[in-house]
Amino acid sequence: xxxxxxxxxxxxxxxxxxxxxxxxxxxxxxxxxxxxxxxxxxxxxxxxxxxxxxxxxxxxxxxxxxxxxxxxxxxxxxxxxxxxxxxxxxxxxxxxxxxxxx
Numbered sequence: 001x002x003x004x005x006x007x008x009x010x011x012x013x014x015x016x017x018x019x020x021x022x023x024x025x026x027x028x029x030x031x032x033x034x035x036x037x038x039x040x041x042x043x044x045x046x047x048x049x050x051x052x053x054x055x056x057x058x059x060x061x062x063x064x065x066x067x068x069x070x071x072x073x074x075x076x077x078x079x080x081x082x083x084x085x086x087x088x089x090x091x092x093x094x095x096x097x098x099x100x101x102x
Contacts, residue, residue, distance in 0.1 A: 033093040
């Protein structure tokens with residue numbers, strides 16, 4: 001199974017504590033976004049991958065492909081779930097994508 005990550009648009013700025021900022025004062029930095037992919041089966045993460053980090057942008061363009069070795073009988077995708085988060089440890093913004101196999 002191949003997953004293509006193309007781009008993200010209009011990501012919100014995040015403050016140092018990880019809170020979204022509606023206005024964009026100059027003291028709130030634009031962080032470095034990336035995407036984490038997790039392939040899930042029966043509630044367990046069986047594979048994980050991530051894109052490269054795009055520096056100082058709220059509209060990152062990735063155009064990256066990820067191949068997952070999945071047995072044919074498990075290729076039916078039941079759900080794709082995503083959420084937007086922030087790692088204070090590394091000061092990067094992350095979009096998480098969970099691919100749930102049936």
